[in-house]
Amino acid sequence: MLIDTYINLSYLVGAVAFVWGLRLLSSPDTARKGNILAGIGMGIAIVATLVAPLTGADNNYLWIFGGFVIGGFAGWIAAKKIQMTAMPQMVSVFNGLGGACATVLAMAELIKYYDGMMQMSLGQLSIVLVTLLIGAVSFTGSMLAFGKLDGFIKDKHVILPGHTIVNLVLLIAVLVLAVILIVQGQTAGIVMAVIFLVLALIYGFSFVAPIGGADMPVVISLLNSFTGLSAAAAGLIYGNQIMLVGGILVGAAGTILTVLMCEAMNRSLMNVIIGGFGSAGASSSATDGDQVAKVATITDASIQMFYANSVMFVPGYGLAVAQAQKVLKELDDLLENNGVDVKYAIHPVAGRMPGHMNVLLAEADVPYPKLLDLDDANAALKDTDTVVIVGANDVVNPAALDDPGSPIYGMPVLEVWNAKNVIVLKRSMSPGYAGIQNPLFFHDKNRMLFGDAKDSIQQLVQEVKDM
Amino acid sequence: MLIDTYINLSYLVGAVAFVWGLRLLSSPDTARKGNILAGIGMGIAIVATLVAPLTGADNNYLWIFGGFVIGGFAGWIAAKKIQMTAMPQMVSVFNGLGGACATVLAMAELIKYYDGMMQMSLGQLSIVLVTLLIGAVSFTGSMLAFGKLDGFIKDKHVILPGHTIVNLVLLIAVLVLAVILIVQGQTAGIVMAVIFLVLALIYGFSFVAPIGGADMPVVISLLNSFTGLSAAAAGLIYGNQIMLVGGILVGAAGTILTVLMCEAMNRSLMNVIIGGFGSAGASSSATDGDQVAKVATITDASIQMFYANSVMFVPGYGLAVAQAQKVLKELDDLLENNGVDVKYAIHPVAGRMPGHMNVLLAEADVPYPKLLDLDDANAALKDTDTVVIVGANDVVNPAALDDPGSPIYGMPVLEVWNAKNVIVLKRSMSPGYAGIQNPLFFHDKNRMLFGDAKDSIQQLVQEVKDM
Amino acid sequence: METALEFFNEQLIMIYLLIFTIILGFEVISKVPTVLHTPLMSGANAVSGVVIIGAILLVRQAEPTDYVQLSLGTFGVILGMVNVIGGFTVTDRMLEMFKKKKK
Amino acid sequence: METALEFFNEQLIMIYLLIFTIILGFEVISKVPTVLHTPLMSGANAVSGVVIIGAILLVRQAEPTDYVQLSLGTFGVILGMVNVIGGFTVTDRMLEMFKKKKK
Amino acid sequence: MKIGVLAEQQDKRIAIVPAVASKLLALGVEMCLEKDGGIQSGFADSDYEGVECLDRQMVKDQSDVLITIHPLPEEELTGLSNDTLLISEFKPFFHQDVAEKLKKHGLRAISMDMIPRTTLAQSMDVLSSMAAIAGYKAVLAAAARLPRYFPMMITAAGSIKPSKVLVLGAGVAGLQAIATARRLGAQVEAFDTRSAAKEEVLSLGAKFVEVEGAKEDTGAGGYAVEQDEDFLKRQREEVQKRAMNADVIITTAQVRGRKAPVLVPTDTVEKMKDGSVIVDLAASTGGNCEVTRNGEVYQYHGVWIIGDSDLAADMPQDASTLYANNLLNFLKLVIEDGDLNLDMENEIVSSACITK
Amino acid sequence: MKIGVLAEQQDKRIAIVPAVASKLLALGVEMCLEKDGGIQSGFADSDYEGVECLDRQMVKDQSDVLITIHPLPEEELTGLSNDTLLISEFKPFFHQDVAEKLKKHGLRAISMDMIPRTTLAQSMDVLSSMAAIAGYKAVLAAAARLPRYFPMMITAAGSIKPSKVLVLGAGVAGLQAIATARRLGAQVEAFDTRSAAKEEVLSLGAKFVEVEGAKEDTGAGGYAVEQDEDFLKRQREEVQKRAMNADVIITTAQVRGRKAPVLVPTDTVEKMKDGSVIVDLAASTGGNCEVTRNGEVYQYHGVWIIGDSDLAADMPQDASTLYANNLLNFLKLVIEDGDLNLDMENEIVSSACITK
Numbered sequence A, B: 001m002l003i004d005t006y007i008n009l010s011y012l013v014g015a016v017a018f019v020w021g022l023r024l025l026s027s028p029d030t031a032r033k034g035n036i037l038a039g040i041g042m043g044i045a046i047v048a049t050l051v052a053p054l055t056g057a058d059n060n061y062l063w064i065f066g067g068f069v070i071g072g073f074a075g076w077i078a079a080k081k082i083q084m085t086a087m088p089q090m091v092s093v094f095n096g097l098g099g100a101c102a103t104v105l106a107m108a109e110l111i112k113y114y115d116g117m118m119q120m121s122l123g124q125l126s127i128v129l130v131t132l133l134i135g136a137v138s139f140t141g142s143m144l145a146f147g148k149l150d151g152f153i154k155d156k157h158v159i160l161p162g163h164t165i166v167n168l169v170l171l172i173a174v175l176v177l178a179v180i181l182i183v184q185g186q187t188a189g190i191v192m193a194v195i196f197l198v199l200a201l202i203y204g205f206s207f208v209a210p211i212g213g214a215d216m217p218v219v220i221s222l223l224n225s226f227t228g229l230s231a232a233a234a235g236l237i238y239g240n241q242i243m244l245v246g247g248i249l250v251g252a253a254g255t256i257l258t259v260l261m262c263e264a265m266n267r268s269l270m271n272v273i274i275g276g277f278g279s280a281g282a283s284s285s286a287t288d289g290d291q292v293a294k295v296a297t298i299t300d301a302s303i304q305m306f307y308a309n310s311v312m313f314v315p316g317y318g319l320a321v322a323q324a325q326k327v328l329k330e331l332d333d334l335l336e337n338n339g340v341d342v343k344y345a346i347h348p349v350a351g352r353m354p355g356h357m358n359v360l361l362a363e364a365d366v367p368y369p370k371l372l373d374l375d376d377a378n379a380a381l382k383d384t385d386t387v388v389i390v391g392a393n394d395v396v397n398p399a400a401l402d403d404p405g406s407p408i409y410g411m412p413v414l415e416v417w418n419a420k421n422v423i424v425l426k427r428s429m430s431p432g433y434a435g436i437q438n439p440l441f442f443h444d445k446n447r448m449l450f451g452d453a454k455d456s457i458q459q460l461v462q463e464v465k466d467m
Numbered sequence C, D: 001m002e003t004a005l006e007f008f009n010e011q012l013i014m015i016y017l018l019i020f021t022i023i024l025g026f027e028v029i030s031k032v033p034t035v036l037h038t039p040l041m042s043g044a045n046a047v048s049g050v051v052i053i054g055a056i057l058l059v060r061q062a063e064p065t066d067y068v069q070l071s072l073g074t075f076g077v078i079l080g081m082v083n084v085i086g087g088f089t090v091t092d093r094m095l096e097m098f099k100k101k102k103k
Numbered sequence E, F: 001m002k003i004g005v006l007a008e009q010q011d012k013r014i015a016i017v018p019a020v021a022s023k024l025l026a027l028g029v030e031m032c033l034e035k036d037g038g039i040q041s042g043f044a045d046s047d048y049e050g051v052e053c054l055d056r057q058m059v060k061d062q063s064d065v066l067i068t069i070h071p072l073p074e075e076e077l078t079g080l081s082n083d084t085l086l087i088s089e090f091k092p093f094f095h096q097d098v099a100e101k102l103k104k105h106g107l108r109a110i111s112m113d114m115i116p117r118t119t120l121a122q123s124m125d126v127l128s129s130m131a132a133i134a135g136y137k138a139v140l141a142a143a144a145r146l147p148r149y150f151p152m153m154i155t156a157a158g159s160i161k162p163s164k165v166l167v168l169g170a171g172v173a174g175l176q177a178i179a180t181a182r183r184l185g186a187q188v189e190a191f192d193t194r195s196a197a198k199e200e201v202l203s204l205g206a207k208f209v210e211v212e213g214a215k216e217d218t219g220a221g222g223y224a225v226e227q228d229e230d231f232l233k234r235q236r237e238e239v240q241k242r243a244m245n246a247d248v249i250i251t252t253a254q255v256r257g258r259k260a261p262v263l264v265p266t267d268t269v270e271k272m273k274d275g276s277v278i279v280d281l282a283a284s285t286g287g288n289c290e291v292t293r294n295g296e297v298y299q300y301h302g303v304w305i306i307g308d309s310d311l312a313a314d315m316p317q318d319a320s321t322l323y324a325n326n327l328l329n330f331l332k333l334v335i336e337d338g339d340l341n342l343d344m345e346n347e348i349v350s351s352a353c354i355t356k
């Protein structure tokens, strides 16, 4: 009685920890605490499950702890070793394994069922099959998403002609098979169950295949909500509330997060899933021949500014064209209020007339001491965390220093690549006044933020305010 | 069976409607829909309750419909007739009646109980007593809040010396009596229950008494969450889920709302409840002799601007002192983006040098055509919804027109009182350059928004952005 | 103690529900702009009129001859109805001014 | 049909709970800044590792000689554990960069 | 009643412009104007509709009210008929005998510079409107002389630091100078002894030079009072420090009825950078700079000294318009049904009338 | 090798300032300067450390490289030793025989105005640095002359509308003029035939006057090409419309090697308001205004015409500094180990060298 109460209470606490953890996770200030809280909730739930009294059970703790050690170690190493930039694909892998776990649970039930070791009601059988299906789709889907994100699987490798039709056919096949399995009950046999599993796995793969590489984060979020649902379904199998509540919670949160992610990309979820579009449209890089310029999102850029100790703006003619000097000052003020040291590097020929940048920045009331000329700026750039180039181009062209064939070879430029991160705000890859391509755009440290400078900075202001 | 399902389903739908309704209510765009949705939920719940099959019940529908007609009519008339400005006290009354309803229900149970017509477990009795207590406190508390807000009860009429002690004693007495009632069970008798009721009613009154008139909205919100809790407790008595869920929901929402309201006033809830402070501190008006200047909150001011068709800013020397010209332009842009027509009325002697306002507004890049001089402005003011006076004083002084004794009698001024609403942004009631008091501040149409103009405008910008 | 534990284990789902409802109540409100404080308070107040359900049940369950219960119940219905109808109507009036536009 | 109705009436509170949980899931996320999309996804993924509870139960309930079940269960535990530990750890790493400050 | 407007002899402005003339005519008075009086401000005789254009002597003979900006020289007073009302800037505080002289000739006189500096009278306050122009023009004159850029310029041919402008005396002219110099991109500092000035200077985004212990007399109607010697010394030291760094100094400090205080002594000027500019708007009352020569522009020790209190005359068209508007606002006060009515109960009229 | 710097005869600037001189010495050359050459720009001989100050003839006799801003008059060329390198602005596009003459005297010459207008060469581009000053000064000159306020002023003495400034030719000088006029609070419109100019004008917050159908030659190295007659006519009409409303017109339009286009014909000037100002920076190549007199300031039909292509000389100190920096950047290119090395492979050197 008492022990039951404790177990139930633990599950309740665990469930609330999940809810509250996710809640805290959705605000930058508290996100870390939220993650830890959810983790603690999980720990409580696991411990409660381990000590819960089971009638007639043999416990097999050795197996369990063995599993803990292997799985825990693998997960920990993977999470610690992975590079910052590769984290999304890591999440995808973890998510796939969660789905696989649910599939395994469902298979275990089915084996018992078809062995005759256990009976199931129609409802229960349906739940098990749902668990299996969703878990399997989540598993292969996540793995493909991982492959695409990591780049070793290219869209063109996996997209079939008429892929939408193929998917539809597969889906129907899976559903029909499920109905057959339910109707036939125990007479269906394990083989048919395995066929069902295989079909589900194939469908998961095929579901993700046509979706463009750039849309993978959305897909991972969607698959994540699938995994949540499979966990909830598994919770029904075991009559376990925390699995149910936790799973449903993730299912709901994942769904809404997916929708939000689509909105942030100005796409509909349908549009993403039907795919094809994604691979062509929101390409994650701009190429020139075989060189690839990496693209930053507003979010990336604002994080790189907000969490920097020092930011250097490099204004150019584009700042003037966009008439973005006042919003730039607003961004400056915001960052300064958050303890970021903001300076402006003024190249002598930036703009289209001598002193062009001075005129603009004076208009925006940027105090004179914040303006560094070429030499001071180059000295300061080495210790700068983030350089934000606002519509400048020729004045930050490294070819001036290292390409004797370049028409601007020999001109002193702002050596922005000495800073830790560089972000270039411009509308396209087109060259500046001198009409020459800028190798900086393809530099490792650089990310492009395409768009009119004023628009981009306005969005950055909004984003930084939200932090 | 089927009918039960429908009833249950209706309650479920009603509960979800409550949740979703409150959710929609918390965003300006959807608030109205939210209110309607919650109302529909209530309707569904009431209908379901009316048609639910009751074993051995006689229904007495005539009584019920009689009550509906009387109560509905009274509520509707009251709500429709009340003046915009008196709405908070109306809410307080409604809330008090809700609390009274719960009290009545509890009394009905107690009467049956002490009559011996019904038995109750200890738990049930406790719940009934809790319902009674909370409902009664909510009732008298709300009524006093109404009186204070409406102004016919003054703080000084009801505050006793050492009121906190009095309240503490009362609270202890109520609780002790409750314990006695529970322990004695049916032997206690109806008289003791009535004493309990009376004590609870007194406590409710006394609880609100020391809290300052300006803090009444917070108190109403708190009492509202009490009413919610009493409804939930009543729900437990009747084993009715929608009362339970709805009540708990309101209890939680009301509590958090109370906290938010305190935060918005930069106070703690404790601070408000202990009282005294409130009556002195956040006074809702500034007085001069027997004249009273009404004060606007940031919220009031931003609503008056955001929902206006035309806004006229009247800049004065205070704009320059606060160096608020750029934020003012930001506010202007925001309003323009929302379809408000924004103009600036420049009085010839505003500021401290000829053209002072021109210099400032040019710095903020306000286009020339937006600036109206005295004559144009006075012509336009008649059709202006909201005038916002930013640190100007002498140039909007009506004494120049109608007080022959005034040292500025005869000077043409901006006749801002011809507009629909006027808001004055300044730091205090102190006079301007000419050193004379400004009757405008006590004008019916005018509200003061005290504080440094830059601070105030920055807050207005934030608030308008949130709309 | 024993009964409390029993109650807890039996009503487990109910307790989940209550706690989740409370969290939901918090959550739904926590980001409301100050402009909406008063209308929201008013709306919440209208919802708290759900107590009328109890009054209806009271009347319906009462003996047709038990005038004490009938009167009390009907009084409750009246009070509750004022709260419900008045509450929603007044909230709607407050919200009228928000109807105009959106950026 | 009948059974479904019965199920509904019996599991009423459970259904309330499920629906409220869904709303709560929506609510909790709906105002998240885009900066947090990825960490939040990662965190939610870690929570979905709760499926490990099922795997633990499976192993605990299995006959010590039923190696099929035991292996499957243990495999499930491993998979789930990777998800849980890896998920929370990677989320924490993502969130490290938020630790600095607040305006 | 006839109002006569004479051409200025030492100035390009004219006291009444055509737009104002027609408004005056609408008040029911007759008007005459000295021929070609407005030509230097860009107003031809033909622009003055309804106004007789006569030669100077005829205007003087026919008018009941005679308007000029600068007072008529004494020799011209003799021919005027008794009781003629003269309206000019007589500066009775500096020329203390002027009222006596006028009375001797049997004339009445309104001195526009004696209009009180109150909010009500501001629309007639020629000192304000002319001072604002002077402040604006002072900056332009300085910028035109300075051999350096005002704004900061980071260019391919080198970086130029912004010029430093120091404004001494932050009255109407000083404030306008501050605003104009800031617009042109200079770094501006200012100083004044009135305590309200600090806030006013800051309100224009400039820096205020602090010197503690200034005397204050709020009873002086907004005008500055004389400061004691110790204060003036400390202040001169502070100013000297700033001046040595300044590219441009604009001085506007005046004390009513006294010689202007010396704020920039010779040795300070000598320490200034070559090519720097001092604009002394207080030149006519002795100058704030020790080496100022009233009405002259010359180089002292490599520093340009512009001693000109009448810079408003350099912008004759707008200056005349504003001046005329001021006059119009005043005349509305004293003209009733086309006739003169000097109401000595009225504070403005009685302050301005110096021959009562 | 010895570099000699001569004083300017018609100008207050000096080609090399002390700070640049010491940098040149550091390159290993010797230097001499005509006595008191820098005095008008604010640089005394004593400021030039390590530089010999000699009289003019001695400088000419001793130097291998002779630097001036304006070219030496022909009579001074005779005495120079063979192979002396002259560095000046020879304007060979306008004086097509200049190269021949120099060769006749056996001299080599670098013309600073022939430095290509490329990004790389911008730090040596004296046209740019001087044009920027000219644009800035043009506005100041106009504002100083204009009898009206530039900014809008709503005052107790009446409301003043902002002045309208029309800038024709939005090259370096034009853009700087736009920026400066905007700073002073004027309403600015601008026009240019180059299509890129529109964006550049807008980027300074001014309005662009649209005239459709301008000819464009991107091959002309950034310089404008001549436009056909129909276009010029329509443009003149548009300009005329704007000009009639303008208070100030600043013209900077030049076409390389040709007489400057006439953008403001006589009848337009005649229709302008009294007291308006035209600053014609193209005066030296014939002027954009038909009535411009090069080097003169006079009033035509009530409109001030300032015909001055050398406004930079009015700001001698900063102008000299910038000019000298440009020279320094160029000389770094041609001085190797203290000796001259004219690398004709280098595009900049070969373009600038007009006697190859």
Ligand SMILES: NC(=O)c1ccc[n+]([C@@H]2O[C@H](COP(=O)([O-])OP(=O)(O)OC[C@H]3O[C@@H](n4cnc5c(N)ncnc54)[C@H](OP(=O)(O)O)[C@@H]3O)[C@@H](O)[C@H]2O)c1
Residues within 6 Å of the ligand: A315, A316, A317, A318, A319, A321, A322, A348, A349, A350, A351, A352, A353, A354, A355, A356, A390, A391, A392, A393, A394, A395, A396, A425, A426, A427, A428, A429, A430, A431, A432, A433, A434, A451, A452, A453, A454, F118, F119, F120, F122, F128
């Ligand atoms: N300072 C002078 O006196 C002067 C005079 C004449 C010429 N120049 C030359 O001009 C150049 C100046 O260098 P710079 O780096 O300032 O300019 P730049 O090299 O011309 O580059 C400007 C960049 O701004 C981007 N841009 C334009 N409009 C934009 C907008 N609305 N939003 C965001 N980006 C925008 C353009 O890229 P997208 O089109 O992709 O957006 C362009 O690449 C030098 O080559 C210099 O020699 C200077």
Ligand SMILES: NC(=O)c1ccc[n+]([C@@H]2O[C@H](COP(=O)([O-])OP(=O)(O)OC[C@H]3O[C@@H](n4cnc5c(N)ncnc54)[C@H](OP(=O)(O)O)[C@@H]3O)[C@@H](O)[C@H]2O)c1
Residues within 6 Å of the ligand: B315, B316, B317, B318, B319, B321, B322, B348, B349, B350, B351, B352, B353, B354, B355, B356, B390, B391, B392, B393, B394, B395, B396, B425, B426, B427, B428, B429, B430, B431, B432, B433, B434, B451, B452, B453, B454, E118, E119, E120, E122, E128
């Ligand atoms: N234009 C000219 O040439 C000139 C020259 C000299 C004198 N004047 C005189 O100055 C006056 C001008 O009228 P006005 O209406 O512009 O100014 P005003 O009558 O002097 O009033 C300015 C108001 O701004 C408020 N204020 C000051 N700092 C503020 C801040 N940081 N934030 C918010 N409010 C602030 C002050 O009230 P709190 O202290 O309560 O905040 C004050 O009442 C006239 O009397 C005019 O005659 C004009």
Ligand SMILES: NC(=O)c1ccc[n+]([C@@H]2O[C@H](COP(=O)([O-])OP(=O)(O)OC[C@H]3O[C@@H](n4cnc5c(N)ncnc54)[C@H](O)[C@@H]3O)[C@@H](O)[C@H]2O)c1
Residues within 6 Å of the ligand: B349, B352, E117, E118, E119, E120, E121, E122, E125, E127, E128, E131, E168, E169, E170, E171, E172, E173, E174, E191, E192, E193, E194, E197, E221, E222, E223, E224, E225, E227, E252, E253, E254, E255, E256, E261, E263
């Ligand atoms: N009420 C109105 O409408 C109105 C109109 C115009 C002016 N005023 C006020 O009249 C006052 C005088 O204005 P003004 O411009 O005619 O003044 P002004 O020309 O008499 O003097 C100019 C400034 O010099 C300052 N000054 C004097 N001695 C000084 C010293 N030793 N060091 C530094 N500064 C010194 C004065 O304080 C004054 O600010 C100001 O306060 C102004 O605001 C009021």
Ligand SMILES: NC(=O)c1ccc[n+]([C@@H]2O[C@H](COP(=O)([O-])OP(=O)(O)OC[C@H]3O[C@@H](n4cnc5c(N)ncnc54)[C@H](O)[C@@H]3O)[C@@H](O)[C@H]2O)c1
Residues within 6 Å of the ligand: A349, A352, F117, F118, F119, F120, F121, F122, F125, F127, F128, F131, F168, F169, F170, F171, F172, F173, F174, F191, F192, F193, F194, F197, F221, F222, F223, F224, F225, F227, F252, F253, F254, F255, F256, F261, F263
């Ligand atoms: N690459 C560099 O670093 C650099 C440096 C300086 C200048 N430039 C470029 O060189 C070009 C010329 O500059 P500049 O100031 O020496 O030019 P400029 O002095 O030769 O001419 C001034 C302006 O007048 C314009 N113009 C010519 N005919 C006209 C007509 N009929 N109507 C109107 N306008 C007319 C020209 O287009 C030019 O913009 C510009 O494009 C400038 O951006 C480039």
